[in-house]
Amino acid sequence: MSAAAGTQARTGRRRAGWRHALGYRVLGWVGLAVALGLWQLLSVLLHKTIFPTFSGSIAVVGELLTGKVLTEDILPSVFRALAGFAISAVLGIVVGLTLGYIRWLGDYCSAVLDFLRSVPSPLLVPLALLVMGLGAKMVIAVIVSAAVWPVLLNAFDAARRIEPLYLDTARICGLRGFGLFRRILLPATLPAIFAGLRVALSVSLAVLVVAEILGASSGIGFFIQNAQQTFAVPQTYAGVIIFACLGWLFDTLFLFLERRLLAWERALAGGMRV
């Protein structure tokens, strides 16, 4: 379909109203069903050993979620990801805002920051293993080394681009130090920080898996890796499915929270644009 037809469809949608919108929504789920059907069909046709059926994988997911894998691997992983995310958030916000607000310091550090954030964080896993040994502490440290950057850089940029009028007004009113941080700097940069936090959340999960594959004796990454190495193929797929659902769940929860917490911002931004 061409762009012209696309525009026609758009105007058509306006006329036909909700019935069209509903049709397109249903189509999305039909697409998903077709993809899953293809998976099922392919795995039945191909050799099953490395490519288990969709229904088989889902059955294993159910087994895992009711068994001891839930408490021994999945929950510890959730805890590690959230701990790493929380540390990254605090660290990123504080350091990012400080460097963004104190202009000369930010200029001074920018080359070092540029380099540090370019380091592919999985490379740090062997180092972290050496320094901290096997376990949750190492995993959390590696998560922080990756997830801190989106938050830090967004806070940094937002603090630099803050409306000078706000800062001047605050200074005239006698705000400084922590008061300035809490009353002006943080609220003004919060929308950008939240955008960074959302990226950081998905980065946390991604790095969690690599760190657990390389150096943990429990956790969902360890489970997936272990299943692959013992050729427990359906378990491998089930682990990945569980992990994908976890990522989707985290993202959905985060968006929900953001909408709650930043409701004031949308109203404000809308009002200012008039």
Next chain:
Amino acid sequence: MAGVAVAIGIWAALTSGGIVKTANLPTVGAVVTGVAGSWHSLLSGLTGTLESWAIGLCVAAVAGAALGLFVGLSRLAEASTEVIVRMMRPLPSLALIPVAILIAGLGVTMTAGLVAFAAFWPVFINSRYAIHQIEPRLLDTGRALGLRRWGLIRRVVLPAAAPAMATGLRISVGLAVVVTVSVELVAGTGGLGGYVLVAEQSGNIGQMYAGVIAGGILGWALNSLSLIVTRRLIPWEQAAAERAR
């Protein structure tokens, strides 16, 4: 750049002053001798990483741009892929490493394939998004000037969507480096990740740090390069970014 010198100075002071154990953080000298002693393996590791990176990224860029344009232009295609895309996007590709090893074994095919899968999504999603952001006025003008389907796509849609597509590509560049190195670490298939693994197993901490620093420089160089290239190829990108702000 002065900041870098100060950072190295602080590092040297910390290690030679005995504040940090050199078993955890080696001296600057130890890292330099580590690089000098393993120059060849470091270089071949870098080229190995670059190879998988480049193959994966090329596949991702072409497939992502083409499919993104197609899905962006066709409401039918968009609606029927909507749910799949929403579910696939947050799927961390790094969790797929074990599955990729199961399916494709060890080797460049597996690494590049996984890199391509991971790097596909930013390009695809940004291309799709870019099409939606095109001002209808531009399309109408093109049509009024007598452009038909392909002419319209080539002369109006592509140039208008290019800046956002370039942004997606730049995200993919960094992501592809991370995925490449991760696969090398997990699967032990050489490259920079393999270099660090060997250093770890032989207990050479200077070389481990050398590998990490090389990874940082590689990532930084590729990011800067992609910025320069996209700026050169799409000179109107800057203006578009400023308008959007």
